[in-house]
Amino acid sequence: xxxxxxxxxxxxxxxxxxxxxxxxxxxxxxxxxxxxxxxxxxxxxxxxxxxxxxxxxxxxxxxxxxxxxxxxxxxxxxxxxxxxxxxxxxxxxxxxxxxxxxxxxxxxxxxxxxxxxxxxxxxxxxxxxxxxxxxxxxxxxxxxxxxxxxxxxxxxxxxxxxxxxxxxxxxxxxxxxxxxxxxxxxxxxxxxxxxxxxxxxxxxxxxxxxxxxxxxxxxxxxxxxxxxxxxxxxxxxxxxxxxxxxxxxxxxxxxxxxxxxxxxxxxxxxxxxxxxxxxxxxxxxxx
Amino acid sequence: xxxxxxxxxxxxxxxxxxxxxxxxxxxxxxxxxxxxxxxxxxxxxxxxxxxxxxxxxxxxxxxxxxxxxxxxxxxxxxxxxxxxxxxxxxxxxxxxxxxxxxxxxxxxxxxxxxxxxxxxxxxxxxxxxxxxxxxxxxxxxxxxxxxxxxxxxxxxxxxxxxxxxxxxxxxxxxxxxxxxxxxxxxxxxxxxxxxxxxxxxxxxxxxxxxxxxxxxxxxxxxxxxxxxxxxxxxxxxxxxxxxxxxxxxxxxxxxxxxxxxxxxxxxxxxxxxxxxxxxxxxxxxxxxxxxxxxx
Numbered sequence: 333x334x335x336x337x338x339x340x341x342x343x344x345x346x347x348x349x350x351x352x353x354x355x356x357x358x359x360x361x362x363x364x365x366x367x368x369x370x371x372x373x374x375x376x377x378x379x380x381x382x383x384x385x386x387x388x389x390x391x392x393x394x395x396x397x398x399x400x401x402x403x404x405x406x407x408x409x410x411x412x413x414x415x416x417x418x419x420x421x422x423x424x425x426x427x428x429x430x431x432x433x434x435x436x437x438x439x440x441x442x443x444x445x446x447x448x449x450x451x452x453x454x455x456x457x458x459x460x461x462x463x464x465x466x467x468x469x470x471x472x473x474x475x476x477x478x479x480x481x482x483x484x485x486x487x488x489x490x491x492x493x494x495x496x497x498x499x500x501x502x503x504x505x506x507x508x509x510x511x512x513x514x515x516x517x518x519x520x521x522x523x524x525x526x527x528x529x530x531x532x533x534x535x536x537x538x539x540x541x542x543x544x545x546x547x548x549x550x551x552x553x554x555x556x557x558x559x560x561x562x563x564x565x566x567x568x569x570x571x572x573x574x575x576x577x578x579x580x581x582x583x584x585x586x587x588x589x590x591x592x593x594x595x596x597x598x599x600x601x602x603x604x605x606x607x608x609x610x611x612x613x614x615x616x617x618x619x
Numbered sequence: 620x621x622x623x624x625x626x627x628x629x630x631x632x633x634x635x636x637x638x639x640x641x642x643x644x645x646x647x648x649x650x651x652x653x654x655x656x657x658x659x660x661x662x663x664x665x666x667x668x669x670x671x672x673x674x675x676x677x678x679x680x681x682x683x684x685x686x687x688x689x690x691x692x693x694x695x696x697x698x699x700x701x702x703x704x705x706x707x708x709x710x711x712x713x714x715x716x717x718x719x720x721x722x723x724x725x726x727x728x729x730x731x732x733x734x735x736x737x738x739x740x741x742x743x744x745x746x747x748x749x750x751x752x753x754x755x756x757x758x759x760x761x762x763x764x765x766x767x768x769x770x771x772x773x774x775x776x777x778x779x780x781x782x783x784x785x786x787x788x789x790x791x792x793x794x795x796x797x798x799x800x801x802x803x804x805x806x807x808x809x810x811x812x813x814x815x816x817x818x819x820x821x822x823x824x825x826x827x828x829x830x831x832x833x834x835x836x837x838x839x840x841x842x843x844x845x846x847x848x849x850x851x852x853x854x855x856x857x858x859x860x861x862x863x864x865x866x867x868x869x870x871x872x873x874x875x876x877x878x879x880x881x882x883x884x885x886x887x888x889x890x891x892x893x894x895x896x897x898x899x900x901x902x903x904x905x906x907x908x909x910x911x912x913x914x
Contacts (some may be wrong), residue, residue, distance in 0.1 A: 338794075340799070343708075345701070346697075346698050346704075346705060349698060350719055350765075351718060351722045353761055354726055357726075357729070357733075357737045357761070360740050360741065361733065361737060361740070397669060417640065421636050421637055425634060425637075436637075436641065437640065440640060440644045441640070443644060443845065444643075446767075446826065446893075448821075448888050448892070449822070449824065450862045450865045451865070451889060453865075454885050455651070455885075457667055458881075459650065484643060487643075491640075515623060515625070515626035516620075516630070517626040517628075517629035518622060518625075519732065526692060538728075541728055544730070545732065545733065547731070548828075552869055572732050572825075576732065579631070579829060580829075596732075596733055599730055599733050603725070603733070604725070607728055
């Protein structure tokens with residue numbers, strides 16, 4: 333009986349560690365992220381709404397709006413590119429060519445997941461940036477390059493979940509529609525996509541969550557400027573790229589360093605937000 | 620528009636999307652391998668990196684990547700396995716289980732840079748260790764743990780129910796059943812999952828940036844004393860991994876041949892990921908054949 337009890341305690345402990353880690357991360361990053369406002373007197377409203385970021389000036393300004401806008405811009409834009417591609421690939425694998433399409437695309441998607449993000453960044457830097465510069469315009473570094481790199485990175489996430497969503501739809505849905513004389517496209521458009529919609533949205537949200545948090549690959553191609561971008565070819569910066577760049581160069585505990593932690597806190601809150609959104613979508617799933 | 624025509628156009632569009640994705644992967648891999656493999660040589664892999672001059676290798680970075688991976692897996696696998704067993708066998712539906720599940724979900728969705736920041740706070744500043752291998756490995760544990768738990772839980776849940784019932788019917792205790800019946804049967808899927816997770820850990824950089832650091836001391840590979848500061852085995856020394864190295868030489872590097880080095884290092888990373896991927900499938904199928912006696 334003793335071994336029984338010990339085993340049970342052991343695995344319970346492992347599960348408790350998970351709760352402890354989550355609470356620790358939330359508390360540590362929460363307190364550290366709020367220090368800029370409570371200890372250094374940075375105005376939280378100015379932090380969120382001003383786009384003036386000049387920590388080294390005589391009257392330092394700590395407005396993070398540029399980076400917040402940058403983060404949302406690359407996230408939304410890359411979702412706009414990756415969502416149709418990912419869902420299209422999912423439909424191709426489940427509805428059009430289930431036998432061989434899946435055999436070819438599935439491993440490809442898995443391999444795309446496996447490519448480390450710095451490699452995406454490196455290819456973006458050496459291939460995409462010069463290409464954009466000479467064929468589309470601008471410096472090459474900028475929102476457009478960041479968006480393209482991120483779209484490829486989140487494509488596998490969207491595809492995998494969308495494929496699961498389409499594959500788990502009940503068969504009689506499909507057969508019923510086809511039996512009524514609808515074409516395959518009509519079935520897909522009018523029956524299957526609406527039925528799978530909450531799950532498909534979940535796929536897109538998870539992709540966006542990944543795009544929002546990605547740091548190094550974006551940092552290598554986005555240009556990291558401190559001005560609000562006015563066009564898609566402009567250089568920009570995101571919360572993650574500013575943290576990546578400046579965390580090592582600022583003194584630990586300084587005001588500028590503390591504002592970086594506040595940006596980290598925004599990332600944390602956003603990932604909670606994405607989870608809540610996914611939960612909401614899950615509750616709307618009827619099938 | 621005629622619905623038949625629309626159907627045909629749609630089919631064409633979906634086919635085109637599939638082709639686009641295949642092209643993306645093929646060109647990515649083609650580019651990395653064609654550009655990178657020519658830079659991989661014995662001396663590239665075995666010589667130390669240089670910070671200013673051209674012609675440096677990746678010896679220490681490669682060693683660090685593998686070493687951090689090993690330490691991370693030593694910590695993650697037992698913890699993840701335990702968590703997975705708990706979730707599959709002991710967790711009763713209720714508030715506690717829901718909390719644990721939410722925590723796994725939160726941990727899994729955290730951006731790796733946030734985990735890096737937490738690691739910086741916890742394992743670098745609070746403990747006073749500075750940039751260390753163990754700090755990096757612990758940060759990667761946070762990153763990898765939810766994956767391991769999910770893999771283990773799924774592996775145990777997917778076992779046929781009669782396996783467990785037969786063992787329990789023989790009067791064997793629950794824990795003994797888990798240890799002697801369920802775990803060995805779930806082993807192939809867990810191993811496959813662990814290898815795939817290793818591939819993810821091997822290429823991870825953002826979480827290591829602030830925890831294992833951007834530098835490596837001058838290592839002496841003859842020094843096997845794990846407490847010596849120049850021993851490669853010392854877990855309390857800073858360590859730049861391969862993925863971090865690629866980022867560093869491209870963004871803050873002074874090396875003139877940064878492009879060649881990153882190309883070579885990227886190829887090594889990609890090949891490693893391919894090996895992890897293929898070996899996971901291969902080992903999975905071998906063990907599956909052995910254990911289920913299916914030909």
